Amino acid sequence: MGIEVVVENLSKSFGSQNIWRNVSLTLPAGEVSALLGPSGTGKSVFLKALIGLLRPERGSIWIDGTDIMTCTPKELYEIRKMFGVLFQDGALFGSMDLYDNVAFPLREHTKKSEAEIRRIVMEKLELVGLQGADGKLPGEISGGMRKRAGLARALVLDPQIILVDEPDSGLDPVRTTYISQLFLDINAQIDATFLIVTHNINLARTVPDNIGMLFRRELTMFGPREVLLTSEEPVVEQFLNGRMIGPIGMSEEKDEAQMAHEQALADAGHHAGGVDNIEGIVPQLQATPGMPFRQAVRRRQERVRTILPSLPARAQAAILADDAFAQL
Numbered sequence: 581m582g583i584e585v586v587v588e589n590l591s592k593s594f595g596s597q598n599i600w601r602n603v604s605l606t607l608p609a610g611e612v613s614a615l616l617g618p619s620g621t622g623k624s625v626f627l628k629a630l631i632g633l634l635r636p637e638r639g640s641i642w643i644d645g646t647d648i649m650t651c652t653p654k655e656l657y658e659i660r661k662m663f664g665v666l667f668q669d670g671a672l673f674g675s676m677d678l679y680d681n682v683a684f685p686l687r688e689h690t691k692k693s694e695a696e697i698r699r700i701v702m703e704k705l706e707l708v709g710l711q712g713a714d715g716k717l718p719g720e721i722s723g724g725m726r727k728r729a730g731l732a733r734a735l736v737l738d739p740q741i742i743l744v745d746e747p748d749s750g751l752d753p754v755r756t757t758y759i760s761q762l763f764l765d766i767n768a769q770i771d772a773t774f775l776i777v778t779h780n781i782n783l784a785r786t787v788p789d790n791i792g793m794l795f796r797r798e799l800t801m802f803g804p805r806e807v808l809l810t811s812e813e814p815v816v817e818q819f820l821n822g823r824m825i826g827p828i829g830m831s832e833e834k835d836e837a838q839m840a841h842e843q844a845l846a847d848a849g850h851h852a853g854g855v856d857n858i859e860g861i862v863p864q865l866q867a868t869p870g871m872p873f874r875q876a877v878r879r880r881q882e883r884v885r886t887i888l889p890s891l892p893a894r895a896q897a898a899i900l901a902d903d904a905f906a907q908l
């Protein structure tokens with residue numbers, strides 16, 4: 581089963597620039613969580629902190645009983661082997677073909693034979709739809725293909741924690757849906773804990789069990805998907821609908837005067853962006869029929885049942901209206 585990740589009061593600055601402070605959240609073991617937030621709010625920095633690539637000044641990150649903020653380099657090295665990471669830019673080695681890129685973690689961290697490595701690499705390349713592209717260099721393929729190659733590489737060690745940074749960037753809408761389905765199928769098969777950073781509203785609404793959002797240097801919320809998807813917080817509504825009206829601006833801080841100006845433009849008939857009025861819950865994607873049952877579903881329901889009374893009324897109503905919730 582996947583591993584729980586517990587983050588307590590984490591704060592990160594670069595020099596005098598505070599990125600976020602007092603971030604606390606638990607990624608429940610084996611569940612799929614997503615982190616949303618406008619550009620520049622520190623989502624990628626957060627992922628890098630979780631694997632110990634960047635060091636926050638304060639707080640704890642508990643992974644499998646070890647606080648990686650205080651552990652030894654050797655312990656951190658061992659903990660890192662539990663992770664599969666898809667970085668925002670794919671982070672492939674430009675001089676290696678896709679085969680060698682995907683094989684890299686296996687050669688680095690295991691003693692598997694080349695025959696065994698070939699079997700795994702080909703299986704993972706096929707899983708992400710890149711069969712036949714193993715001899716290509718990263719510079720010879722499209723951005724979306726690089727992204728999928730990065731995902732194949734993140735999966736080769738059968739990780740217990742999978743971090744993905746904007747899997748949809750560079751992918752067309754159809755491939756984004758395929759990759760969304762792939763995440764849930766992988767979750768059903770290996771029961772790994774997922775954290776997906778995304779700007780993609782369709783993905784955020786249909787994939788994760790839990791959703792959080794970073795805004796103005798804080799974790800605005802984190803919890804079962806129903807909490808954020810039914811939230812009436814202006815920042816959440818604006819983000820989910822991709823509108824200009826609301827607290828998020830082109831640069832992050834939008835002042836009152838700017839908000840009033842934009843509202844006046846919208847009132848006068850100027851299009852504020854966004855294509856339709858998205859609100860409420862749509863059903864979550866399920867693992868493809870024939871896949872193992874996604875154990876996270878049952879565990880999440882048990883967990884949500886215990887915290888139900890503490891959730892906002894709209895989230896409670898949405899959870900109770902879900903037939904799947906009533907069945908288990």
Ligand SMILES: Nc1ncnc2c1ncn2[C@@H]1O[C@H](COP(=O)(O)OP(=O)(O)OP(=O)(O)O)[C@@H](O)[C@H]1O
Pocket residue numbers: 594599617618619620621622623624625626668
């Ligand atoms: N190594 C670094 N040194 C200094 N500042 C950094 C470093 N990495 C990130 N930052 C700063 O931290 C802030 C958050 O960056 P981050 O890449 O985490 O944003 P993000 O939420 O992932 O944005 P996007 O949605 O555009 O990917 C930015 O202001 C960025 O300039």
Ligand SMILES: [Mg+2]
Pocket residue numbers: 623624625668745
């Ligand atoms: Mg980022």
